[in-house]
Amino acid sequence: MSFKQAYAEFGQLMAYMKPRARTYYAGMIGESLVSAALAILLSFVIQYLLNYAVHRDPSELQRAVYLVCGTVGVLSILSPICNYLFLKCIKITMGEIRTELFGHIARIDYRSAESRHSGDLLSRITNDVQSIEMTYAEHIKSIVSQILLFIGSSVVVFIVDWRFALVLLALGGFSVLLNTRFSAPLRRVSDELQAQMGVLTERIGDLIAGLQVIKLFGLQQRAGRLSHDAIAAVSRSGIRQGHQAGLLEAGNFLIQFLSLGGVLLIGLLMVSSGQLELGVLGQIVQLQSGIAVMFLSLGTSVAMMQNSYAGLTRIREVLAVPVESERHALQAVPSPEEKTAVRPDAALQLTDVTFGYDANRPVLKELSLSLAEGTVTALVGPSGGGKSTVVKLLLGFYPPDSGTVWLGGRPAGSCTLQEIREQMAYVPQEATLFQGTIADNIRFGSPDASDSEVEAAARAAYAHGFITELPQGYDTPVGERGANLSGGQRQRIAIARALLKNSPILLLDEATSALDAESEHEVQQALQVLMKGRTTLVVAHRLSTIENADRICVIAGGRVQEEGTHEELLAMEGQYADLYHLQFRKKPPELAVS
Ligand SMILES: Nc1ncnc2c1ncn2[C@@H]1O[C@H](COP(=O)(O)OP(=O)(O)O)[C@@H](O)[C@H]1O
Ligand SMILES: [Mg+2]
Missing domain, CATH: 3.40.50.300 (P-loop containing nucleotide triphosphate hydrolases)
Known part of the structure; x- marks a missing residue:
């Protein structure tokens, strides 16, 4: 992947952050500075303490104590402020992304909505949105702090002993080679995994929605096999991802080992021959990983960011689904x-x-x-x-x-x-109830309706009776899609909703065909009230x-x-x-x- 392409992808990932980019970057860089500064300042503390151990010079100990106190003092003010700014920007931005997605999905045109699987959409607004949040909250920050740590460590090591700096930089170069070897396959696997998570969410959605049918027909095994493929695919990719990441990790270890072992070995030889202070060696040991391993950890973070970019692409596909035109x-x-x-x-x-x-x-x-x-x-x-x-x-x-x-x-x-739709009330075969109380669901027909209007509609729809028998009456939560109500009760709530909407045209598509004879009779009575004085189209199975x-x-x-x-x-x-x-x-x- 070219640098230009990576830059363009980064720009797209950050586009949502634009309105508060300054605050975000300030907070993020502050946080990264804090973590890089901690590691570098710690190296000085180590140097001073080792010097004190070797030379017994109390001023070395004093410097170490001052440095620790000063560092703690400054960082304990700076870090929470930066963290707050940084996280606030992320939460606001994630809220905006979700709002945009939900708003768009609500306006999707009917043809596209009928041809898409809800599970796929669900996966995109959960898994993929989350992968973007990871980039904002983790990956970018870790890249910046690694770079800052690298620069800081290199400068300090150069100043204390330039020979070590050269060796460590050479190791760093080697790690770049390793990183490019592994990042492309890692990215491919991550993309695959993200797509397969979408399929898995679809299967789970089907499973949950069809639980009754599955139990009824004793299809647990069949249904299990169906989701089994999706689960197996996710596992396979997950394992491949683990394999690639494992290889990268092994390379990481090798370089860390060479770097730490080499520095220690050569350093101790130099210390014993009097060419190097023990304190300086201690400092270099503390700083070496920031230099040698920088490119490796950078590679991992970049790969994870690319994963988020795949998520962003999938979110954009949702946003590209055409919405209904005004007419x-x-x-x-x-x-x-x-x-x-x-x-x-x-x-x-x-x-x-x-x-x-x-x-x-x-x-x-x-x-x-x-x-x-x-x-x-x-x-x-x-x-x-x-x-x-x-x-x-x-x-x-x-x-x-x-x-x-x-x-x-x-x-x-x-x-x-x-x-057009203001003119029409529509009662389909299965009433759609939303999360909320029964009153809320009736009020969907006319959001400004008063309680007494809601009740009047329910009475006319022959629903008042069973509603008042419920423990919480009109304030009873309907449960997911009305699970705690019978089909006939749900249908009468839908009719009350249509009554409240009070539109001149009424469309009934098999409104009673899913009901048993008794509920059908009640719903039919409610429908007679609803049909009065309206232009009505009834689609019916039962000719009676x-x-x-x-x-x-x-x-x-x-x-x-x-x-x-x-x-x-x-x-x-x-x-x-x-x-x-x-x-x-x-x-x-x-x-x-x-
Ligand atoms: N969303 C859709 N996409 C493609 N074909 C559809 C869709 N909905 C219905 N059909 C097809 O259109 C035809 C008429 O369906 P429909 O109007 O639902 O019939 P009815 O309500 O009379 O039973 C059927 O052949 C059905 O397969
Ligand atoms: Mg039909």
């Missing part, structure tokens, strides 16, 4: 036919909408659908027919590939996504729940195959009639006759 660009100006097809009474309408998650595999094919204001429209049809996709398009999660979504007679492309809809559309293969009221569709004896008879286990009339 979807109009794919094309609506055609004259589409314009004439727009019905004045339609709160929502799709005209000739074609859409596919992959460009060449359309899920919706020139689908047209209109929801008359204040009425209930039901979508039914085979699984995979495109019902949820229609809902996602209406919510603005995806723009159509061609055709137009109309909102109250305006093409949706002329409204911002926020405007939509018999009273004003209009029913059968969607299959991405097209509206049939539409009409329940009676009309039954009379048509088409797909709807087939579905209906299938569900009620009634034979179609002609079969019953024969």
Whole structure:
């Protein structure tokens, strides 16, 4: 790696620190100075003490004592100040990085969010962010203090005995060779390890989310094997990293040994022949490692910093995931036919909408659908027919590939996504509850709602009863994703939330299909309240729940195959009639006759 590239990478790592770079560097250099100065001053203390031992000159002892007291006095003031400044900058910066990441993830566009694994994101905002913090807090500081120690030690040794200085510098040069030999493979392994940690987090996420299924199907072994591969990969890389680091360490030891042993051996010979003071030798012994080993420890720190850079790259990949634009660009100006097809009474309408998650595999094919204001429209049809996709398009999660979504007679492309979503309340199959109390979760629908408004919504959603039976009532924490509530209770909280939002359009995507018959009945009652006076689109599996809809559309293969009221569709004896008879286990009339 060239110096220029390393410099550029360092610049990118430090970019987040920019607003407080001065304070950070001041604190960091102060800290490094303190640790380098300690080692060098200690060498003088050793020299004076040894001199005192040899010559019995009390002034040598005095100097040692003064030096120790002075050092302790100055450092005990300087070190805490520097440390405080330094750590404060790091904590603020890490907070900013996390805030930026969370903010970005919250705005990620739906397509990217659906195609990414949450575990991978999780790993990036934990492991990778942490690796950056390590650079700020440890690696840079250790590099600077090693360099300062190296310079200080070299100067002092040069002054006391230049011959030793030359030998030690030569050893240092040798350590540079060793370091370049090991740093590249170490970096490769570290990059690999970081990526594999991401995969492992994904597997663990799956494991925890699917714990019930795994237990239910007795899949502990299978699930174990799945994560086993990821764990094995992490272990393998970890061991390889340890192997490389071990070799580096061995080189480190060898040089330390040569340096210390050599200095001692030659030094003692010189002392015995009267060419060198014992005190000076003691000082050189104290300083030698700072010179000879500097490049080796520097190599380790640089390698670790490169590891953080890999983390930074992975964080930047997250930040590069496109966010939702404020509005979807109009794919094309609506055609004259589409314009004439727009019905004045339609709160929502799709005209000739074609859409596919992959460009060449359309899920919706020139689908047209209109929801008359204040009425209930039901979508039914085979699984995979495109019902949820229609809902996602209406919510603005995806723009159509061609055709137009109309909102109250305006093409949706002329409204911002926020405007579109303000008009809509959406109750999916599984209610999403967030960390917080039940009241907090209902209040998501309208953050400024008062307690009595929250309670009114809960009453209307048939949720007040079970909420007040809970030990802490509305202040009951819901647990992770509502784990301590039943599916029907969660769904009624979601309905209360939608009621509080009080938007004119309501989208229900299989809102009761995950529930048992009893909860379904309760949730259905709550839904009747919610639907009153709103334009409603109901996606339903169980036809019994939509018999009273004003209009029913059968969607299959991405097209509206049939539409009409329940009676009309039954009379048509088409797909709807087939579905209906299938569900009620009634034979179609002609079969019953024969
Ligand atoms: N996020 C997605 N990425 C790719 N294909 C998808 C995605 N979501 C749904 N599909 C596909 O689109 C088709 C319609 O799905 P969907 O609208 O969910 O059907 P329904 O709700 O009627 O059961 C299915 O073939 C499904 O595999
Ligand atoms: Mg669906």
